[in-house]
Structure formats: C-alpha cells, structure tokens
Amino acid sequence: MKLFVYHTPELSPKESCPDCAVVIDVLRATTTIATALNAGAEAVQAFSDLEQLMQVSAEWPSQLRLKAGERGGAKVAGCDLGNSPLDCVPDVVKDKRLFISTTNGTRALERVRESKIVMTAALVNRRAAVKYILKKEPGTVWLLGSGWEGGYSLEDTVCAGAIAQALLPQYQVGNDEVIAAIALYDQWKDNLLHLFEQSSHGQRLLGLNAKADLAYCAQTDILDILPIQSDPGVLVPFR
Ligand code: 3SL
Numbered sequence: 247m248k249l250f251v252y253h254t255p256e257l258s259p260k261e262s263c264p265d266c267a268v269v270i271d272v273l274r275a276t277t278t279i280a281t282a283l284n285a286g287a288e289a290v291q292a293f294s295d296l297e298q299l300m301q302v303s304a305e306w307p308s309q310l311r312l313k314a315g316e317r318g319g320a321k322v323a324g325c326d327l328g329n330s331p332l333d334c335v336p337d338v339v340k341d342k343r344l345f346i347s348t349t350n351g352t353r354a355l356e357r358v359r360e361s362k363i364v365m366t367a368a369l370v371n372r373r374a375a376v377k378y379i380l381k382k383e384p385g386t387v388w389l390l391g392s393g394w395e396g397g398y399s400l401e402d403t404v405c406a407g408a409i410a411q412a413l414l415p416q417y418q419v420g421n422d423e424v425i426a427a428i429a430l431y432d433q434w435k436d437n438l439l440h441l442f443e444q445s446s447h448g449q450r451l452l453g454l455n456a457k458a459d460l461a462y463c464a465q466t467d468i469l470d471i472l473p474i475q476s477d478p479g480v481l482v483p484f485r
Contacts, residue, residue, distance in 0.1 A: 247383060247384070247385055247386070247387070247416065247417050247418065248385070248386050248387070248417060248418050248419075248420040249386075249387050249389070249410060249413055249414070249417040249418065249419065249420050249424055250264070250386070250387070250388050250389070250420035250421050250423070250424065251388075251389045251391075251403070251406045251407075251410060251421065251423035251424045251426075251427045252388060252389070252390050252391065252423065253391045253393055253398045253399070253402065253403055253423065254354075254391055254392070254393035254396055254397065254398065254399075255353060255354045255357040255358075255390065255392070255393070256393075256396050258357065258358070258388065258390055263358055263360045263361040263362075264358070264361055264384070264386040264387060264388040265361065265362050265363065265384035265385045265386045265387070266361065266362065266363040266364075266365070266379060266382070266384035266386070266387045266388070267358035267361040267363070267364050267365070267387075267388050267390055268365055268366070268367050268375055268379075268387065268388065268389050268390065268409065269351070269354045269355045269358065269364070269365070269366045269367070269390050269392065270354075270366070270367055270368065270389060270390060270391050270392065270402045270405050270406055270409075271348070271350060271351030271354060271366075271368070271391075271392035271402060272368045272369055272399075272401040272402055272404075272405045272442075272463050273399070273401050273442065273445075273447045273448060273451060273459075273460070273463055274316075274329050274330065274331060274348075274351075274451075274456075274459055274463055275316075275329060275346070275348040275350070275351025275352060275366075275392065276351055276366040276367060276368040276392075276473075277331045277368040277369070277370050277462070277463045278314070278329050278330065278331040278334060278346070279292075279344075279346070279351075279366050279473050279481055280331075280366065280367075280368055280370055280371040280469050280471055280472075280473055281331040281334040281370065281469065282331075282334040282339050282344050283471050283473050283481070283482070283483040284371075284469045284470075284471040284483070285334050285335055285336045285338075285339050285340065286336050286339060286340035286341060287312075287334070287339040287340070287341075287342055287343065287344050288310070288341055288342060288343050288482075289343050289344075289476070289480050289481060289482045290343070290344045290346055290473060290480070290481045291303075291343060291344070291345050291346070291479055291480050291481075292346050292347070292351075292352040292355050292356075292479045292480075292481065293345065293346070293347045293352055293479065294347065294352050294353040294355075294356045295347065296315055296317075296322060296347045299313065299315065299345050299346070299347045300313070300324070302345065303345040306343060306345070310341065310342055310343060311342060311343050311345060312326045312327055312338070312339060312342050312343070312344050312345065313325040313326050313327070313345050314326065314327040314328065314329060314344055314345065314346040314347075315327075315328070315329075315346070315347050315348075316328050316329035316347070316348045316349060317348075317349055318349065318450075319349075319447075319450050319451055319454045319456070320454060322347070327344075329346070329348050330456065330459050331370075331459065331462055331463065332458060332459060332462060349394070349395065350392040350393060350394055350395065351366075351392045353392070354390055354391070354392040354393075355479065356479070357390070358388065358390060359475065359478045359479060360478075361388075362384070363382070363384055363474070363475075364474070364475035365378065365472055365473060365474050365475070365481075365484075366473045366481060367389075367405065367409060367472075368405060368463065369404075369405050369408060369438065369463065369464065369465060369466045369467075370462075370463070370465055370466070370467070370468050370469045371467075371468075371469045371470070371471055371472060371473075372405065372408050372409055372412075372466055372467055373412075373467040373470070374469070374470055374471055374472040374484075374485075375409055375472055376409055376412040376413060377472075378472050378474075378484065379413060380412075380413065380416060383416070386420070387413070387417065389406040389409055389410060389424075389427070391403055391405075391406060394446065394447050397446075399445065399446075399447055400430070400441060400442075400444075400445040400446075401441070401442055401445055401447065401448065401463070403423075403426070403427045403430055404427070404430050404431050404434055404438065404441060405431075406423075406424075406427040407426075407427035407428045407429070407430050407431030407432070408431045408435070408466065410424050410427055410428050410431075411428050411431060411432075414428070435466075438464040438466070439460060439461055439464040441464075442460045442463065442464050443460065448460055470485060471483050471484070471485055472484040472485070
C-alpha cells in the first residue's frame, strides 16, 4: 500500500486517480465542510463554478438549502454564507444542504472526484480520516493539498504530514513529498497557529479579520466526523 502527497491539484498526475483521495484545504474549505456536517448539515455539495452552484441549488427546497460562496477569502454576494467554519453552527446548518464554492478547495475536490473513495480532511478531523484509511486499507492514497491558485500552501502540507505520519507504519512512502510533509508537521505540531499566522493565506485571512478562524482551523482532532463523497461532489458524514 502506497501513500503520496501532492501540494496542489496541478502537481498531481494528470490522467489518473488513486483508490482513495483525501482533499485538504485547512484554510478553510475542508475545515468548514467537516464543521458543517458535524453540526448536522444533511450534506455538503461542492462546486468549482459559482454559476453552476446557483443553478443546482435553485432546484433544492429553499428552506433546506444554504449557499456558501468564497472568492479571495471574502463572501460572494448573493450567498447566505462565506467560508467561515465558525458560521456553521447547528442553528444555521442543521438538516440543510450546504452548496459551497471556494477558490481552491472545491476545485481540488473536482480534480479527484472519480477516485473510488473521496474524502475531505483538515486538522480538526485528522484522526477520523486516519482511522478510516487504516480500516479500509485502500491500495493507493493521495493526500491532495488545495494550495492557492496553483501555488503551495504551508497549512495544507502540514496537515498532509499529520495524516501521513499516522499512516506510515502501514503505508509505504510513495514520493518525496510525504517525507517533507512529515518533517514540516514534526517541526510545527506544537505551534500550528503560529505557522498559520505566518503563511501567505493566513496573512490574507488576518487582513480580512478572520483571526478566530485561524485559531479554530489550527486545532487538531476536535471533530469525530469524516466527510465522504456519496455522489460526485456530494459529501455526507461518516462517523
Ligand atoms: O481557497 C479556498 O478554497 C478557501 O478555503 C479559501 S478561504 O479560506 O475561504 O479564503
């Protein structure tokens, strides 16, 4: 069984998909997805294209839907929510379907949506992702960072390292990025918030007054929930 880390969708092999794809966008899409499902959302349906989100969500009963849109870190006009995990409380999301489009996270999800198993992970639900993989033992696993517009993101790679470290006793290293991600996690695991505050996307979010989001996203293993793809682009809770 082999484990690979790819820092961005662009760096992953083009014409193939793994047995299991773990999409990571710690700041903030995959943290938001885990938090929404943990707070009782019925499902999260992800779109890279905002127009498509608007069309598909319009066909869903209005009392059972929420539209969440983010571009450049800010909430998209016409949406109910932006991409802050802190907005995903039971009073807001319970029993609703969250239709979400974000700059990078939902695009990464689209890249690997044909994989046999697709899940999303962040630091907040890292243990749930590890537990599932160790139990199901898929032959090839990709930990896929979302990055920022094709570039590298520290926070996604540190989360990939946190997951990889826990899988390595059972999995072989598939590429050098696995070792680099684990080294990054080892270096920063006790000070993740400080790492996020220095990262380029962390800086961007601080400029948008999202300091509380950074602190929330930097927590490890606080949610026992795993978003798993049931239909293309649709994530449902696995506990
Ligand atoms: O890029 C993304 O998908 C988002 O998570 C970015 S943000 O944190 O909402 O700005």
